[in-house]
Amino acid sequence: MKANLPETQLEAWRKYYVSFWRVFAAIEADLAAASLPSLSWYDALYQLYLAPERRLRMSALAQGALLSRSGLTRLVDKLEKEKLIERQACPADGRVQHAQLTAKGVELLRKIWPVYRTGIAKYFAPHVSDAEAKEIAAVFGRIVSAAETAAGGAE
Amino acid sequence: MKANLPETQLEAWRKYYVSFWRVFAAIEADLAAASLPSLSWYDALYQLYLAPERRLRMSALAQGALLSRSGLTRLVDKLEKEKLIERQACPADGRVQHAQLTAKGVELLRKIWPVYRTGIAKYFAPHVSDAEAKEIAAVFGRIVSAAETAAGGAE
DNA sequence: GGATATTAGTTGCATACACAACTAAAATGG
């Protein structure tokens, strides 16, 4: 927690911060232009897609989808209404709900991904060499790990 | 706009994406814990602080503060109510408003910055070597430039 | 120079999200 922050680090932070918002906004705009839902839907569905049996407890999904628990409840409401997922009560623990990805959910994921991928390929990838990409993955991987252990959840 | 996205790039994107949200949330939480306004206020005030005479047209400020024009109008409403800035009509062009940073605005900036800086120093900097920071600044600097020229505004 | 187009900013409306308070279920422990 060094309070002194060298100018180099600060400049890196600023570029990181600004670039993220720009790229994020550009990708969201492309998705909206293609009449597709926003990245938060994608993130949630994709987390489920990755999960064993394509299902996850609400709180795990909230973690993975970068949302608060209440935010996730609302998102899951909408996804469920669209039949993209199903809520399943847990027989072993009455407090727990699982979100289960449906076939329709997978299908939407497959519709979103090409547009998302193209966005990454347009706004991000062209400016990042292969070597830089490896370094970025390493650096930001460390940041993610640190943030997640700090937040208490190993997950 | 290569549609093919190597796994290396993709992995870099994912870490970049997730790390950003984690760090951003952590810093926002620290600011809130210190009863300070959020980064969007800081961003807007800081843009003005950097500007010549500490004032900027609304639309330029929107660009710099990463907001839509309507979003900026609302933010400026709040900042003005807190006397952190003043709106000034432009004598040369009746459509234009300038936002002018006040002394109180500078003061708030100076209160926020230590907390913000500490957040960067806690969540970001420890995981980034000096060499990596230089590279990150370069890479994301390119991304920002590309995004801004694409968005039409050189600025 | 007056009709039309463009530009700057604002406002109406809708949406997405967080925090805090709540409910229900399970764990703890005496």
Next chain:
DNA sequence: CCATTTTAGTTGTGTATGCAACTAATATCC
């Protein structure tokens, strides 16, 4: 085994933000 605490998820409420429509002012062009 009942009372208390903890945990999982939901709901009430407030806020931040964007898009599209609007207003007012300037620029363009015949």
